[in-house]
Amino acid sequence: MYINHSEIHTDLLVVGAGAAGFFAAIHAKTAKPNKQVLIIEKSNKVLAKVLVSGGGRCNVTHNQTDLGELLECYPRGRALLKWTLRKWGVTNTIRWFERHGVPLKTEDDGRMFPTTDNSETIASCLTEEATRLGVSWKLGMGMKSFEPLLPKGFKVLTDKGDTIITQSLLIACGGFPKAQQFEFITRHGIPIVDPVPSLFTFNIPDDALRTFMGISVPWGRVKVIGMDEGPEKGWFSGPILITHWGLSGPAILKASAFLARELAKTDYQASVLVDWTGMGEEKARSLFDADLLMNAAKKVDNINPFQLPKRLWEYLLQLSAIDGETRVRDMAKSAKNKLLENCIRCAYNMKGKTTFKEEFVTAGGVATTAVDKDTLECKQLPGLFFAGEILDVDGITGGFNFQAAWSTGYLAGVRAIEKA
Numbered sequence: 001m002y003i004n005h006s007e008i009h010t011d012l013l014v015v016g017a018g019a020a021g022f023f024a025a026i027h028a029k030t031a032k033p034n035k036q037v038l039i040i041e042k043s044n045k046v047l048a049k050v051l052v053s054g055g056g057r058c059n060v061t062h063n064q065t066d067l068g069e070l071l072e073c074y075p076r077g078r079a080l081l082k083w084t085l086r087k088w089g090v091t092n093t094i095r096w097f098e099r100h101g102v103p104l105k106t107e108d109d110g111r112m113f114p115t116t117d118n119s120e121t122i123a124s125c126l127t128e129e130a131t132r133l134g135v136s137w138k139l140g141m142g143m144k145s146f147e148p149l150l151p152k153g154f155k156v157l158t159d160k161g162d163t164i165i166t167q168s169l170l171i172a173c174g175g176f177p178k179a180q181q182f183e184f185i186t187r188h189g190i191p192i193v194d195p196v197p198s199l200f201t202f203n204i205p206d207d208a209l210r211t212f213m214g215i216s217v218p219w220g221r222v223k224v225i226g227m228d229e230g231p232e233k234g235w236f237s238g239p240i241l242i243t244h245w246g247l248s249g250p251a252i253l254k255a256s257a258f259l260a261r262e263l264a265k266t267d268y269q270a271s272v273l274v275d276w277t278g279m280g281e282e283k284a285r286s287l288f289d290a291d292l293l294m295n296a297a298k299k300v301d302n303i304n305p306f307q308l309p310k311r312l313w314e315y316l317l318q319l320s321a322i323d324g325e326t327r328v329r330d331m332a333k334s335a336k337n338k339l340l341e342n343c344i345r346c347a348y349n350m351k352g353k354t355t356f357k358e359e360f361v362t363a364g365g366v367a368t369t370a371v372d373k374d375t376l377e378c379k380q381l382p383g384l385f386f387a388g389e390i391l392d393v394d395g396i397t398g399g400f401n402f403q404a405a406w407s408t409g410y411l412a413g414v415r416a417i418e419k420a
Contacts, residue, residue, distance in 0.1 A: 006162045010038040010136075011420040013156060013166035014413075015143045016173035017041035019050055019405040020388025022126045024170055024413030029133040032417045037135045038166075040158065042142025042173075047123040049174075053402070054111075058119035061093045061406070062399035063106045073400045075198075075258045077393025080368040081404060084376070088410040090403060100125050109250075111399050143173070145184050148381055167420035168383050170412050175362035175389040185366060190380055193392040195364030196264040198257045202272060203352040204246030208319065215312050216241040221275035222251045224350075227262050237278060242312075245354050247274070253397045256353070260363040268353045274346045276316070277306040284344045292336065296329040303328060306343060316342045361401055365392040375415040376408060383419055387412035 011032075014025045017039050029037045045051075050058055064070045067085060071078045094104055094112070102125045104112045114121040130137070142159045146169060149155055156164040176182060179194045186192055204210075220240040221232070228234040236258065238250035256263065263270060277284045284306070291305035301324030304313050317324050320339040322331070366386050371378055376391075378384040387408040395401045 008038070008162060008164045009036075010164065010166050011035040012037045012168045012170060012413075012417050013154075013164055014039040014170045014172060015156075016171065016388070016390075017043075017046040017137055017139070018172065018174055018388060019047065019126075019402055020409035020412075021170075021172035022047060022130060023406050023409030024172055024385075024387050024416070025135045025137075026126065026130050026133060026413070027410050028170075028413040028417035029130070029135050031414050032420070033133070035417050035420055037417070038164070039130075039135065039137035040141045040143065040164070041137065041139050042159065044139050046137065046139070047126060050123050050126075050402075051119045053119060054113060056119050057113045057117045058122045059111050059113060059399040059402065060097065060104055060122060061090050061112050061403045063090065063094075063110045063112050065090050070400075070403075073398070074393065074395045074404070075260065076363055077368055077391065077404070080371070080373055080391070081393060081407070083373045084407045084411050085403075088407040092410075093403060093406045096406075097122075097125065100129055109398070143171075143184065145187075148188075148383070152383055154383065168385065168416040170385040170387060170416045171390055172387040172409060172412070173390055175365050177362060179364075182365075188381060190378060191367040191370050193364045193367050195362040196260050197353065197355070197361075198260040198363040198394055199253050199361045199397055200256045200353040200355055201243065201248040202246045202252055202256070202348075202350045203268075203354055204272070204348045205351050206246070206348060208315070209242060209246070209348065210244055212242050212311055212315050213244045214242065215309050215315075216249060217276055217278065217308060217312065219278040220249075220251055221278050221280070222247070222255050223273045223275075224255060224259055224263070225271040225273060227259050227270075229258050229262065235275070235280075240274065240276070246350070247272070247348070250397060257361075257363070257394065257396045263353075268350060270350045272348045272350050274348065275344045276308060276312065276346060277343055279306070279344070281344055285340060288336075288340050288343070292328050292331075296327070298328055300324055300326050300328055300331065308343075316346070319346070361394050362389065363392070363394050365390050368392055376412040377415060377419070383416075385412040385416040385419075 014021045144157045144159045146156045154169045182192045221235045223234045236255040241249035295303045388405045
């Protein structure tokens with residue numbers, strides 16, 4: 001790489017210093033050590049999302065090595081990931097970090113973190129390896145536009161007025177919340193899928209519910225009425241948490257991911273059902289009836305058929321207009337039915353959403369049909385590659401989005417440097 005009057009020449013330019021961009025640059029340089037690889041990043045820091053993810057621990061991937069089950073965790077982009085994950089899967093990610101001095105550990109829910117529980121470990125691993133290989137990067141420099149050159153290569157204009165001439169161009173700058181922000185791509189006739197938010201919590205304006213903020217169930221289910229997308233006829237399973245704004249937790253986030261487009265169309269106004277038991281009606285009813293029969297002499301407040309948190313059980317009794325001092329045998333049949341209904345189909349009105357921490361993800365981006373599934377090269381502009389969240393690929397929470405970043409970054413990086 002050489003610089004001449006604000007004109008920079010390189011073999012491969014990577015736009016975006018996030019997980020996908022860094023991983024692409026590292027593997028490009030590994031594949032072709034004599035080629036020049038440059039990353040530009042519009043912000044003043046590298047790997048920003050890596051550093052904040054997982055509460056500062058970095059949820060690197062998910063310990064799901066079965067490809068079919070892994071693909072079920074991606075609401076969008078499965079057709080493309082089916083091929084990409086075969087080339088660089090979860091096992092590849094685990095082994096790569098281990099070889100570079102960062103062993104990972106698996107938590108009970110399958111999420112994988114560095115054993116240090118510190119995202120700085122992952123960021124340092126990536127920056128140190130990039131430095132060792134000779135990858136260059138410039139911060140505070142974004143791409144304003146690009147034009148293809150003949151017979152090959154691209155001329156890139158930065159937002160600082162610099163010109164970069166590159167043989168291959170790899171865009172890994174993350175997603176954008178608005179369609180017009182993709183103009184630098186769509187102006188070349190490359191199709192995009194309009195972006196909408198994904199991975200958000202449900203705002204529930206219910207004072208009675210919010211009184212119990214902090215309560216969670218380890219396994220519940222949630223359903224948005226009228227929306228049957230998803231693995232269980234519209235029901236999404238996982239931990240559920242009551243917050244000061246409504247409902248959160250993996251089950252809610254999973255629903256928000258799979259129903260991202262449908263919920264956007266409603267302006268995030270919807271009717272939501274929560275199964276606090278996580279069992280479904282048939283199993284819950286059987287357990288409920290048997291428990292009430294065996295504890296007929298007890299006060300309702302002192303039984304708990306589903307082993308729910310005590311305060312949650314008290315909330316469900318309150319919601320069902322049942323006095324906790326009432327003996328089980330004295331409960332009317334209608335009261336029992338109402339209580340069971342609130343346990344398995346508790347109804348709420350969703351009025352808006354809240355972004356989940358700093359882990360903002362968009363559904364949408366460059367259409368996966370616009371890239372070659374074997375290389376991630378743009379079909380319309382040879383030499384142009386895409387990786388990471390700029391593509392219309394996204395997963396549920398739990399390390400799946402980072403896995404997509406590692407996989408697409410690896411494939412695009414290797415293929416892009418070969419093209420240079």
